Structure formats: structure tokens, C-alpha cells
Amino acid sequence: MRTQVAIIGGGPAGLLLSHLLHLQGVDSVVLESRDRDYVEHRQRAGMLEQGTTDVLRDSGVGDRLDREGLVHHGLELRFGGAGHRIPMTDLTGRAVTVYAQTEIVKDLVARRLADGGDVRFEAEVVDLDASAPSVTFRSGGETRTLDCDYIAGCDGFHGVGRTAVPGLRTYSREYPFAWLGILADVPPSTDELIYAHHDRGFALHSLRSPTVSRLYLQVSPDEDIAAWSDARIWDELAARFTTDDGWTLREGPITDRSITPMRSFVAEPMRHDRLFLAGDAAHIVPPTGAKGLNLAVSDVTILARALTERYATGSETLLDGYSDACLRRVWRAEHFSYWMTTLLHVDPAATAFERRLQRSNLEYVATSKAAATSLAENYVGLPLT
Template sequence: MRTQVAIIGAGPAGMFLAHLLRRDGIDAVVIERRDRAYVEGRVRAGVLEQVTVDLMHRLGLAKRLVREGLVHGGTNLSLDGRLFRIDMAALTGGSTVTVYGQQEVMRDLFDAAEANDLPIVWNAVNVTLDGLDGDQPTVSWQADEAHQTLACDFVVGCDGYHGISRSAIPADVLKTFERVYPFGWLGILADVPPADHELIYANHERGFALASMRSATRSRYYIQCGVDENVADWSDDRFWDELCLRLGPETAAKVTRGPSFEKAIAPLRSFVSEPMRWGRLFLAGDAAHIVPPTGAKGMNLAVSDVTMLGEAFAEHYGERSDAGIDGYSARALARVWKAERFSWWFTSVTHRFPTMDGFDRRIQMAELDYIRGSEAAQRTLAENYVGLPMTAA
């Protein structure tokens, strides 16, 4: 078997890249260790930056997005129950975000892959990468009890934080940077209407809370909790009581309670690996970086990575230029670190840290009060939230 680009992982990064390459006439094969139902069913991000929305339109994948996505021109911050709105559209010249769950994005990507005969290898185990530092890399795996090998020009690792791709970069080349946060998010999904038509990020003396949604009839709520807490200790009633307390009486009055059908605790961390290219191997998405969910940058960063990479491969095969390939890592990392900075900052001003004393709390409150009263501060927040522009190659 042979292809031009082998893509490891059928998550958002891998599938968006596969569609980009197909559009440009570049052959690619996606290799995934799980099945479609597992990948599509993972509950992940739900807020799409304009970059992601625009790409779905360019790829012809936006039919359901236009019909079902919820376009948000603003977002809300709350300090101990006092609510104020950031008018993102007005502050950024019309930019918005769209609430449309990652599960829906994956469904659109997979449906289009089937319709266009885009090759995906499911349930591939024991995947190995060879020859990455030469000019004839190969990917080998086992599927249906058969051993297969794929020769290619390039390998793109879109296999997430725990995948094999990043570990293929030599230890003396790879540099990693990490910040682990001393708390997690306890999140629920419930088939109840959301408390507000836009998101609410709440900073309360008892901790952070987020009022979000997946649709006009399905709500996604989070509260900050200890990373070692047990989900079983959180009944629905206890969760709703704590959520409403942190959101404050104005928002709590609009919360519709109901049984949750998904409940889990997610740890928070920031992580970046450098470089994002070694030899014939390229990293994209969670294989190269993780952001805390504050600000909803994870999937959007993956999309910006593969947009840059798609352009680089189109240059390589169409114009016989390696400028995009050679510049990919630096270009992608410039946007990654800006998103890391924003996610870290937004987390720092909305969450309670175990080491916070009275001084720290007053500084945090002053920061949010400054945002409330400063158009310049609101514009900075809005520009980062809707997504910074793609950098030039």
C-alpha cells in the first residue's frame, strides 16, 4: 500500500486534514485505533471559532451547522453573581462563535468521508512508525488479524496526547512544557433548555461555574471541583444546588433542573511540545498541545494546525515548494502559544486556587472589575475568544 500522506488518528485534526488534502487532490489514508462509534461519541468541545466555521463552509460540511448551530455574538462574565456581557461582535468587527458540539462536527466529517470514499482504517492496533528521518517513511499496523504496511511521503500525527506520534521524536529533540492545574471540572449534560442564550463564565468565592449548551434544548453545565473527587458523591440535586449558588440568584432563577445523562470530572492542564515537525513527521492537535477548556480553544487549535499544514502540503505537491513545510512548526506554535496564554489567563481570573489568600482574591476581583469597565480590556478578551487571525506563512 502507498499514499502521499498517512494520517494517524481520526479525530478532528485528522479528519479535517484528510478533507483538506482530498480537496487539493492529495492522496491520504487515515489510520485510527478505535471504531467510528467510539470516536464520534466522545463528548468534547462545543464552541467553534470563526476559523473553524469558515473551514467547514469551504469544505462543504456546513449544511447542518448552518441549520443547527447557535451563533453567539457575545459572552457573559459573572463575579459573585453580578453579571456583565462582553459584546464580541461589536468589539471585533462582527466576529462570532458558534455552539455546535464536537460530536456533531465528527458526524459531518465522517458522513462526508463515506460519501467521498475517503479511506479510513478502523481498529488499527500495534501501530508503528518507521523511516521518519529519511525520505521513505512507513506506517505499519494490525487490523482484522492481518499485518499491513503503508508507504508514504509524510506522516501526520493527529493521535492525541496519549498517541504514539509524539514519542517518535527523539528525546534530545523534543521539548515539552506543562502546567497542571490543582482542580478539575465536574460537567453534566441534561436535556433542559439553557439558562441563557449565551455562555456564562462565573467566578464565585466557592469556585468557578460555567453555564453552556449544546442546543436550544440541551444544556452543558460545569463547576470547579477537586481532581480527586468522586463523581458518585455528586447527586444531580447536589450539583444543581452548587451550580445555582455559584451562578448567582439572577442566573439561578433561569436554570431549569432535570436529570443528567452524562456526568464526569475532567482534569485541567496546559501542555505544549516543540517542535511540531521532525523529519517526515508532523504533529497536529492534541498530539502537540493541550489547553484547559476555559475559552474553548482545543478543537479550534487543531483546526488551525491542519489548515496551515494543508496549505503547506498543497505548496509542496502543487508548487514544488517546501517553504510551508519547513515553516509549519514555527507558524503553528506562534498561534498555539497565544491560545495557551489566553486559556491560562482566563482560567486564572475565573477559578479559585487552593493557595489563594485574601490578597490574591482581591487582585482577581479587581481584574474582573477592570474588564467590566474597560472597552480596551473587553476588546482584548473578545479578540482572543473568537480566535486570533491565522498568521502568514
Template sequence: MRSQVVIIGSGPSGLLLGQLLAGAGVETVILDRVSKDYILGRVRAGVLEEGTVKLLEKVGAADRLHREGLPHDGFSLTFDGRAHRIDLFGLTGGSRVMVYGQTEVTHDLMDTREAAGLTTIYEAANVQPHDFDGANPYVTYEKDGVTHRIDCDFIAGCDGFHGVSRKSVPEGARKEFERVYPFGWLGILAEVPPVDHELIYANHPRGFALCSMRSNTRSRYYVQCPLDDKVEDWSDDRFWDEIRRRLPDEVASAMVTGPSFEKSIAPLRSFVTEPMRFGRLFLAGDAAHIVPPTGAKGLNLAASDVYYLSEALIEFYRDKSEAGLDGYSARALSRIWKAVRFSWWMTTMMHRFPDTGDFGQRIQEAELDYLVSSRAASTALAENYVGLPY
């Protein structure tokens, strides 16, 4: 088999890249080591920047998003028992975010790809990129006990933090930057109405909390917890009691509780690998970077990576120019590091760290007080939250 581009990974970044390239007549094959049902069973975040929404519109995968997604013009920060609204729409001159689950984005992109008759191979075992440092790269995989080979011009590694793409690059050819945070997020999904029509980020002496949603009837809530906590130690009653303690009284009293149908603990880290190009292998999305979810940047960074990479590949096939390919890594990393900084800043401002004590709490409260009382500071927050321009 031969394809112009082989995409490893059928999450939203790989699928979006495939659709952008298909729109320009570039051939792609997508490989994934797991099944379609497994991918659609994963629970992920769901705050979309306007740039991400526009890309989904461009590839014809935004109809359901506009029917079912929840546009948000702001969110609230709570601390010292008070709530303060950040007016995203007003502070940015008309920008907003869309709340729509990443699983739904993935489903929509899968449907769009299937409707176009494009090739995705699921449950492809032992996927391995080869010879990407030369002119004739190829990818091998196993399916039903048979080894297959796909020759190609380029390989796009969109297979996440634990995928094979980045690991196939010699360690000496890449530099990695990482910050592992000393806590995790315990999250639940429950079929209860959200406590507010917008997100609430809470800073409290007991730890961070986040009130989010997937729809008007499904809520997604989180509390900061120690890394060594076990999910089985957190009953639903314990979770609801804890999150209410971390919210202002008027918010806590309005919260509707109910049984959870998903509960998990996720560690937090900041991670970037440089560069993002290795010959004819390009990394995009979580294969190249991870951010803590506090700033809602993970999926959105993947989308901007894919935008830059698709432009570069289309330019190569249309104009026979490698300028975009040569500049891809630097262009993507410039935006990535700004988002990593924002996510790190939000995380350090909103969470309790075990080594900062009362002094650290007072510094956080002073910063939050300045943030909500200064229009300039609130504007900087809003501009980063809705997404910096591509």
C-alpha cells in the same frame, strides 16, 4: 499499500486535514485504533471560531452546522453577584462564535469523507510510524490479526495527547512545557433548556462555574471541583444545588434542572511540545498541545494547525517547494502560544486556587472589574475569544 500522506487519528483534526488535502488532489489514508462508534460517543466542547467554521465550509462539511448551530454574539462574566455581558460582535467589528458540539463536527467530517469514497481504517491496532527521519517513511498497523504496511511521503500525527505519534519521537528531540492545574471540572449534560441564550462564566468564592449548551433543549454545565473528587459522590441534586450557589440570584432562579445523562470529571492542563515537525512526521492538534477548556481553544487550535499543515503539504505537491513544510512548526506555534496564554489567563482569572486565599480572590475581582469597565480590556478579551487571525 501506498498513500502520499498517512494521517494517524480520525478525530476532527485528522478528518479535516484529510478533506483539505483531498480538495487539492492529495491522497490520504486515515488510521485510528478505535471504532467509529467509540469516537462518536466521546463528549467534547463545542465553541467554534469563525476560522474553524470557514474551514468546515471549505470542505463541504458545514451544512448541518448552519442549520443546527447556535451563533453567539457575546457571553457573560459573573462575579460579586453581578453579570456583565461581553459584546463579542460589537467589540470585534462583527465577529462571533458558533456553538456546535465537537462530536457533531466529527460526524459531519466522517460523512463527508465517506461520501467522497476516501479511506479510513478504524480499529487499527498497534499503529506505528517508521523511518520518518529519512526519505521513505511508512506506517504499520494490525487488523484482524494481520500486519499491514503503508508507504508514504509524509505522516501527520493527529492522534491526541495519548497517541503514538508524539511518543514515537525520541525525548531528546522534543521539548515539552506543562502546567497542571490543582482542580478539575465536573461536567454534566442534561436535556433541559439552557439558563441563558449565551454562555455564562462565573467567578465565585466557592469556585468557577460555566453554563453552556449543545442546543436549545440540551444544556452543558460545569463546576470547579477538587481533583480527588469522584463522580459517584456527585448526585444530580448536589450538582444543581452547587452550581446555583455560584451564580447570581436571577440566573440561579431561572435555571431548569433535570436528570443528567452524562457526568464526568476532567483535569485541566496547559501543555505544548516543540517543535511540531520531526523529519517527515508532523504533529497537529492535541498531539502537540493541550489547553484548559476555559478559553474554548482546543478544537480551534487543532483547526488552525491543520490549516497551516494542509497549506504546506499542498504547496509541496503543487510547487515542489518545501518552504511551507520548513516553516510549519514556527508558524503554528506562534498562534498556539497566544492561545495558550489566553486560556491560562482565563483560567487563572476565573478559578479559585488553593494557595492564593482571600488576597487572590480580591485580585481576581479587581481584574474582572477592570476588564468589564475598560473597553480596551474588553476588546482584547473579545478578540482572543473569537479567534486570532490565521
């Protein structure tokens, strides 16, 4: 077997990279260890920056996004019993769109298969060579080798791609809290996201569709999810979203629940010889800033441009600059996600002094146009260059 670019991982990063390369006449094979049903139904949130929606639309996979995506022009910071709207579009001229990552994957799988793309599910990568590039994988009881010009490791935090890069420098932070997230069959109680800071902990009200709500609670990292009944979850959410004007939280049947740990992680460099890392294989952000999927899209957009230049002109200039170009954006997103996380969550080890500083920072963001603009600019996403 041979192709130009071997892509490990059939999530949004790997599928979008394959699609973008196809549009430029570059061949690829996508190797995904899970089956198609699992990949297309893996529950993931989706808050899309303006640049991400632009990439999807411009590449021809934005039709359903435009029909079903929920465009948001602002968000609410809620603390001290009151809400404070950050008018993102007024401040930046840009917006965000709620459209689940699950749906993006479905759209990309359908498009790649319709275009005759080679997407191999249940293909487990067991070895790779970044110097004389090739990927060895198991599929259907056989072990096969895929020779290629370049390898893209889009296989997530626990994938094999990053382990093949020698001499990695890694930076990480573990947070003393996690998110208990639920999906509920109930129309959202708000038209825009609510980020709530409360003495009992952080809460987030998000939207999945006009009839489905996505909500989160700050909990301990070692929390037992079995201890959280539906009633307890709704009671706690109501307490953290409470306002002095009597705002009401709608309740409904909970269809999915999970606990997600909070971490920041970056691995440098994002290239070794002919192997390039993208998305969660190279970096993780806490979900507070909604940057994970958007960083993956940014990575593969940059990589697709670099590979296109290489095949069109023979120049490797953009490939040589890939890691530095990605990491500039990654570290900006890491800082913003860290800032949002520490701004809104209750650190159980924080002193009374630190908690007063946190409240002061919230009040500053809610009352200062300059501070609100900084939040809005980072939240809607810096332009893809």
C-alpha cells in the same frame, strides 16, 4: 500499501486534514484505533471560533453546522451577584458558534466516506518511521505497512505520534482544580454562555442545543464523581450562578457526567523529518478558553496548505515553516487559556491579597472597553493566516 499522506488519528484533526487534502487532489489514508461508533459518539464540547466555522463552510462540510449551530455574539462574566456582558461581535466583528465536536466528526466521517476516502477504523498503529516514511498498523488480525511521503500525527495526547519525535522540548502546567461537566435534558437557562466566578468556585453554563444544556463546576482534581448526586450538582450550580436579581437556573435529568483535569502542555518542535504533529498530539489547553478544537483546526489548515504547495510546486518552504507558524498561534492560545483559567477559578492556595487582585481584574475586564476587547478578540479567535 502506499499513499501520499498517512494520517494517524480519526478525530476532527485527522479527518479534516484528509478532507482538505482530498479537495486539492492529495491522497491520504486515515488510521483510527477505535471503532466508528466510538469515534462518532465520543462526547466533546464544541465552541467554534469564527475561523473554524469559515474553514468548515469553505470546505463544504458546513451545511448541518449552519442549520443546527448556535451563533453567539457575546458572553457573560458573572461575579459579585451580577452579570456583565462582553459584546464580542460589537467589539471585534466576529462571533463564535456552539456546535459539538461529536457532530463535526460525524459530518467529516460521512463526507470522507461519500468521497471514497480511505478511513480505517480499528487500525492500531504499532510503529512508524519518520525518515523513510511508513506506518505499521494492526487491523482485522493482520499487521500491515503503509508507505507514504509524509505522516501526520493527529492521534491525541496519548498517541504514538509524539513519542516518535526525538529531542522534544515540553512545557506544562497542572492546575489545582478540575471540571465536573454534565449534559442535561433541559432547555438552556441563557442564550449566551455564562462564566461565573464565585467564592465556592467557578461554574460555566453552556449550551448543546435548544433542548440540551452543558454545565460545569470547578471541583478538586481528586474528586469522587460518585459523591455528586443530581441534587447536589444542581444545588451547587444554583449557588454559584446566583444573582441579586433572582436569576433562575433550569434543572432537568442529567444524562452524562465526567470529571476533566486541567492542564496546559506544549511540545516543540511540531515536526521531525517527514512526521508532523497536529492538535492534542502537540498541545493541550485548559478548556476555559475553548481553544483545543480550534487549535487543531488551525494546525491542519496550515499543514494542508503546506502539503498542497509541496505537491503543486515541489517547494517545501511552507512545510519547513509549519512548526513555527503553528506554535505562534499555540502560545497565544495557551496564554489566553491560562489567563481565563486564573481569572475565573478559585485557587485553594491563593492568599487573601491574591484573591483581591483577582476580583480587581474581573472588575477591570467588566468595565474597561479595552480589556473587554482583548478578551473578545482572543475568544472569537485570531484570523487564520
